Amino acid sequence: MSCGGGEDPQPVARCFLCESTADSAPAGHTDPDSGPKTPTMSDCPPQTPLFSFGVIADIQYADIDDGFNYTRSHRRYYRSSLQLLGNAQKGWCESAVRPDFILQLGDIIDGFNKRHGASERALDSVLTELSCCPVEVHHVWGNHEFYNFSRSELLRSKLNSTPKTEPGSSPNRPPAPADCYAYRFSPFPGFSFVVLDAYDVSLLGRDTSSEQYGNALNLIRQHNNNEDLNCPPVPEGLGQRFTMFNGGFSKGQLDWLDSVLSSADDKHERVTIVSHLPVHPNSTTAMCLAWNFDELLSIIRSHSSVVCYMAGHDHDGGYCQDKDTGVHYLTLEGVIETPPDSDAFGTVSVYEDRMVLKGNGRIKDRVFLFAGCQSDNKQSDTCCS
Numbered sequence: 001m002s003c004g005g006g007e008d009p010q011p012v013a014r015c016f017l018c019e020s021t022a023d024s025a026p027a028g029h030t031d032p033d034s035g036p037k038t039p040t041m042s043d044c045p046p047q048t049p050l051f052s053f054g055v056i057a058d059i060q061y062a063d064i065d066d067g068f069n070y071t072r073s074h075r076r077y078y079r080s081s082l083q084l085l086g087n088a089q090k091g092w093c094e095s096a097v098r099p100d101f102i103l104q105l106g107d108i109i110d111g112f113n114k115r116h117g118a119s120e121r122a123l124d125s126v127l128t129e130l131s132c133c134p135v136e137v138h139h140v141w142g143n144h145e146f147y148n149f150s151r152s153e154l155l156r157s158k159l160n161s162t163p164k165t166e167p168g169s170s171p172n173r174p175p176a177p178a179d180c181y182a183y184r185f186s187p188f189p190g191f192s193f194v195v196l197d198a199y200d201v202s203l204l205g206r207d208t209s210s211e212q213y214g215n216a217l218n219l220i221r222q223h224n225n226n227e228d229l230n231c232p233p234v235p236e237g238l239g240q241r242f243t244m245f246n247g248g249f250s251k252g253q254l255d256w257l258d259s260v261l262s263s264a265d266d267k268h269e270r271v272t273i274v275s276h277l278p279v280h281p282n283s284t285t286a287m288c289l290a291w292n293f294d295e296l297l298s299i300i301r302s303h304s305s306v307v308c309y310m311a312g313h314d315h316d317g318g319y320c321q322d323k324d325t326g327v328h329y330l331t332l333e334g335v336i337e338t339p340p341d342s343d344a345f346g347t348v349s350v351y352e353d354r355m356v357l358k359g360n361g362r363i364k365d366r367v368f369l370f371a372g373c374q375s376d377n378k379q380s381d382t383c384c385s
């Protein structure tokens with residue numbers, strides 16, 4: 001599979017906020033008093049990033065003609081999503097500072113592949129494209145992973161990116177449930193990432209005779225009486241989330257997250273949580289929220305270490321900042337509903353006091369200032385309670 005396909009090479013080192021180029025380091029701005037003042041130089045991080053990473057969501061590749069979403073309001077570009085992944089790879093490979101890793105936020109291939117017996121072939125295509133840029137990829141699992149593969153198949157697949165634990169080191173994944181796909185990794189001292197399994201409690205990927213399937217069915221039936229459980233139970237409001245294409249986090253996983261965050265609090269680490277389903281109602285449409293989003297929000301709010309939560313699933317994307325905790329909630333626009341002449345990927349540069357998202361195509365540039373870090377920046381995005 002070709003690695004090419006991008007149209008515009010990335011510019012040389014560039015301040016993402018000032019939109020001006022620099023010849024050497026990404027933070028080539030040293031004189032805070034010179035030149036025009038729009039925007040002010042204080043908006044520019046004064047140092048090179050500690051590290052950076054790429055983000056991409058909902059590629060949903062399938063070798064089929066374009067189609068539409070369930071309500072026929074959005075076009076889906078199944079075949080050209082592979083081309084857009086190629087654009088992202090090219091962008092990351094050719095950037096002045098190559099990302100240290102990529103976060104693939106789930107739904108890497110579409111459920112239609114299963115119907116055509118093409119699941120393995122489609123997965124090979126996207127993984128081949130992803131391997132063009134020799135950078136570590138952390139995979140998140142979404143509903144479309146489970147439309148194509150069982151949970152046990154996924155655990156044995158290349159979509160299981162759980163790092164090997166060093167002998168004697170502290171466990172970086174939940175002790176229970178055993179087949180929960182969640183883990184912690186640290187790409188740089190003082191910074192941790194936690195991949196969460198949003199379908200740990202779900203009807204998807206489970207054998208219908210299993211206890212977990214029965215428990216998930218009982219839960220969703222308390223809220224959704226529709227014959228087709230992919231139909232939301234109510235026309236609007238938070239109750240819309242109780243559909244079969246969503247899921248939730250088990251108590252075992254939440255208890256483990258709580259302990260990981262307590263340890264991170266003690267060490268004054270910055271933690272970014274990633275999963276397929278959004279958990280803040282102001283960062284997405286209610287129909288895309290995790291079933292027990294409120295439990296996860298409550299845990300996040302009880303710890304000082306979390307700086308950002310990233311998700312996919314809602315192809316329109318979304319963002320809000322919790323005004324009480326300062327945590328940023330980003331839902332990334334999906335590749336699958338991005339026209340072939342646009343793009344949907346980003347690169348996040350991480351500094352001591354902030355993360356800076358440089359978006360491409362439909363992805364907006366954003367600054368995620370860490371709570372407690374003072375700045376002259378005007379945070380123009382939505383604040384939410």
Ligand SMILES: [Zn+2]
Pocket residue numbers: 107142143144276312313314
């Ligand atoms: Zn999804």
